[in-house]
Ligand SMILES: Nc1ncnc2c1ncn2[C@@H]1O[C@H](COP(=O)(O)OP(=O)(O)OP(=O)(O)O)[C@@H](O)[C@H]1O
C-alpha cells in the first residue's frame with residue numbers, strides 16, 4: 001500500500017481495501033458531533049499523480065459525475081477533498097464482494113440474472129443522465145463494465161463502481177493515461193477495441209460479456225497479449241453460455257447472444273439501445289424472446305439448443 005494518511009477529512013482510515021497504480025481504496029470511519037459515526041470507502045489518487053493535470057481532471061470528472069448519479073445500484077459519493085495534495089473521494093461503503101468472486105461461487109442462473117439486472121438498472125440510470133441546465137442527455141458511457149467494477153453486497157444489493165474513465169457528452173478521454181491502461185480489454189466492446197466513437201451500446205456489450213462469464217463460470221475473451229484479446233473481442237466465434245453452464249432457463253442464451261452482437265447497427269437482433277433488464281427472470285425472458293419471434297427456441301431449455309438458433313447467433317455475432 002502506498003503512503004496513506006491515517007486521517008482524511010473527517011475520516012480515520014482503518015485499512016486498505018485495494019491498492020492500485022493510481023491510488024488506493026480505503027475503509028474508513030467518519031466521526032462527527034453527537035457520536036456521529038459512519039463507515040465509508042475512500043478512493044484516493046496518489047500525490048504524484050494528483051499533480052499531473054490529466055490525472056487530476058479525470059479524478060475530478062469521476063467525482064462530478066458520481067455527484068449527479070443517485071441510484072440504488074450505483075455506489076454513492078459522500079464527499080470530495082484535497083488534503084495536502086492527496087485527492088480523495090468519500091463513498092458509500094459496500095460490504096460485499098465483486099462479481100469475480102461471485103462468479104467463482106458458481107451461483108445459480110436465476111441469482112446471476114437478478115444481479116446483472118440490477119447492475120443494468122444502475123448503468124441505465126447513468127445512460128439516462130441529463131444536463132441540469134438544458135436537459136439534454138449527457139451521453140454517459142461507463143466504458144469499464146467488468147466483474148471488478150460490479151459489487152454484490154452481502155445484503156444482495158448490487159452496486160456499479162468506478163466511473164473513472166466514463167465518457168460524458170462525447171468527451172473521448174484517451175484509453176491510456178500516464179502509462180496505465182484504463183479499461184479492461186477482455187470486457188471491451190468491438191467498437192471500444194477499435195477506438196471508435198462510443199455510445200451506451202458499448203456498455204450493453206460489456207455487460208453481456210460479464211453475464212456470459214457469470215453463467216459460464218469462466219471469462220469469454222482471453223489471450224496472452226492485448227493484441228490477442230482484442231482479436232478475440234472482434235473475431236472469436238461466440239458460443240452460448242449453456243455450452244459450459246449446463247441447463248439454463250429457456251432463451252437466456254438468446255438474450256446473452258443478442259447482447260453480444262458485434263454490429264451494433266443490426267436491429268434488436270443487434271444490441272438494444274439501453275440495457276432494460278427490468279427483470280431477467282426466466283418467465284419474462286421467455287416472453288420477451290417469443291415477442292421477438294423466437295418461439296421455437298423458447299420451447300427448448302438447457303443444452304438442447306436448436307441448430308437454427310445457433311446458426312442465427314453466429315450470423316448476428318459476426
Ligand atoms: N464503495 C466501495 N465499497 C467497497 N469496496 C469498494 C468500493 N469502491 C471500490 N471498492 C473495492 O475496490 C476495488 C477498486 O475500486 P475502483 O475500481 O473504484 O478503483 P480503481 O482505482 O479505479 O481500480 P481499477 O483501476 O483496478 O479499476 C473494487 O473492485 C472493490 O473491490
Ligand SMILES: [Mg+2]
Nearest residue numbers: 148149161162
Ligand atoms: Mg475499477
